[in-house]
Amino acid sequence: MRLKILRIRRNIALLAKVASRLLPTTTNSNDVLKFLAWFPMFRSRMRGLLLVVPALFAFGPVVALAAGELTLKSNAALVVDQETGEALIAKNADVVMPIASLTKLMTALVVVDARQPMEEVLEISNDDVDREKHTGSRLSVGTRLSREDMLLLALMSSENRAANALSRAYPGGRSAFIARMNAKAHELGMNSSHFADPAGLSVQTVSTARDLLRLVSAADAQALIRRDSTQTEVTLRVRGRPMTFVNTNRLVRSGRDWDIELQKTGFTNEAGRCLVMRASTLNRKLTMIFLNSFGTLTRFADAGRVREHLERTATARLQRPIITSMSSKAHS
Numbered sequence: 452m453r454l455k456i457l458r459i460r461r462n463i464a465l466l467a468k469v470a471s472r473l474l475p476t477t478t479n480s481n482d483v484l485k486f487l488a489w490f491p492m493f494r495s496r497m498r499g500l501l502l503v504v505p506a507l508f509a510f511g512p513v514v515a516l517a518a519g520e521l522t523l524k525s526n527a528a529l530v531v532d533q534e535t536g537e538a539l540i541a542k543n544a545d546v547v548m549p550i551a552s553l554t555k556l557m558t559a560l561v562v563v564d565a566r567q568p569m570e571e572v573l574e575i576s577n578d579d580v581d582r583e584k585h586t587g588s589r590l591s592v593g594t595r596l597s598r599e600d601m602l603l604l605a606l607m608s609s610e611n612r613a614a615n616a617l618s619r620a621y622p623g624g625r626s627a628f629i630a631r632m633n634a635k636a637h638e639l640g641m642n643s644s645h646f647a648d649p650a651g652l653s654v655q656t657v658s659t660a661r662d663l664l665r666l667v668s669a670a671d672a673q674a675l676i677r678r679d680s681t682q683t684e685v686t687l688r689v690r691g692r693p694m695t696f697v698n699t700n701r702l703v704r705s706g707r708d709w710d711i712e713l714q715k716t717g718f719t720n721e722a723g724r725c726l727v728m729r730a731s732t733l734n735r736k737l738t739m740i741f742l743n744s745f746g747t748l749t750r751f752a753d754a755g756r757v758r759e760h761l762e763r764t765a766t767a768r769l770q771r772p773i774i775t776s777m778s779s780k781a782h783s
Contacts, residue, residue: 521760523753526723526743529660530757533729533736540757544660547643548743551717551725552609553663554651556670556680561631562602562617563673569599571620578625579615584652584719588612589696594689604687606679608696609716611650618649625649639665654721660740667727667738671713680714700726701751708732708758716750726750732758733765 527543538544575594590596590604590612601617604610618628632646641662647655658666670676683704684697699716702709710731717725723743730737739757744750 521756523741523756524744524746524749525741525753527660527740528742528753529664529738529740531664531738533738539737539761541660543742545643547657547659549654549656549719549722550651550658550663550742551719551722552611552651553658553666553715553717553725553727554646554649554656555605555609555614555717556666556676556715556727557632557635557646558614558617558628558649559602559606559676559679560635560666560670560673561621561628562598563675564631564635565621567598567620567622569597569602571598572596573598573601573616573620575612575616576619578619579612581611581615581650581652586611586652589689589694591690596687596689600687602675603679603682603685604696605650606676606715607682607685607698609699610696611652614650615648636662636666639669641665651717651722652719654719660742663727663740663742664738667713667729667740671729677713681711700728701748702728702730702754709754712736724750726754728754733761735761 521540523540523542525542527546527548528540529538529542529544530540531538572595575590575592577592580592581588588611590610594612596604596613598617598620601610601613605613605617615625618625621628621631628649629646632649636644636646641658644658644662644666645655647653670680681703682698683706684695686693686695688694698704700711700714703711703714709728712729712731714726714728714730723745724741724747725743726739726741728739730739737757739754741750741753744753
């Protein structure tokens with residue numbers, strides 16, 4: 452019996468070693484027991500003995516490495532090097548889930564594509580009030596702002612009523628706007644996504660981390676969306692008095708460690724805390740997507756964990772011994 456256990460442990464170690472060489476990036480090794488199903492001869496014997504095995508998902512080029520190297524708290528994540536297109540980290544990247552106010556990036560794309568006058572004044576009406584989740588807003592019914600300011604507040608401060616007002620002012624009204632959102636998603640190849648509202652409050656507005664990578668790329672091509680999503684704060688006259696709005700992303704407000712090109716946050720009870728961000732750090736341009744995080748700071752902490760992981764990885768590469776042709780001959 453002891454010999455069998457030792458043999459099983461040796462097989463586990465061999466699998467982990469092979470996978471760690473093939474998959475040089477980690478997400479969360481606690482998610483990976485499905486790996487066993489791919490090895491029928493181990494199914495009945497390895498149960499309870501497996502401590503660490505890399506996760507291999509059916510989708511995506513990169514999934515996991517050994518435990519302890521990087522653990523992300525978000526339920527889904529995707530980190531991609533913008534320059535090479537390489538997926539550095541992927542965790543549940545193809546799982547469909549609600550995306551909350553990340554939806555507003557698609558709302559912004561439809562607004563920009565429509566080329567309606569940005570100086571046109573829009574008014575918040577009762578139709579823009581959230582009747583589904585009863586979320587609050589600083590834009591009371593009767594507030595009048597330009598389309599440009601409504602778009603800024605929707606992206607920077609995630610104002611739901613601003614997003615709803617933008618959709619209502621679209622040719623054909625809100626239903627036509629939502630139809631255009633889904634048509635745009637199809638054009639971008641977001642085949643696992645569906646949009647049911649312009650603010651992201653509906654549980655039927657869903658996507659995947661991999662689909663959102665396409666949305667972020669499209670939004671990043673629009674200078675107005677980049678500027679609005681990364682503006683730190685703005686003071687506007689709302690119903691005759693000045694009112695200051697700030698960015699919902701604490702990383703934008705802090706201005707430390709990150710050069711953020713585009714971002715959007717989101718939250719509903721169903722979607723959890725969400726974050727998409729295109730930023731430069733450690734001389735690398737990255738797209739980072741974190742979905743369904745628990746806790747106010749978890750998504751931002753995950754971004755920090757990724758940064759620290761990349762820093763450690765870069766340091767480890769620099770510290771690796773270089774084998775020259777001379778030293779190779781000396782050992783031959």
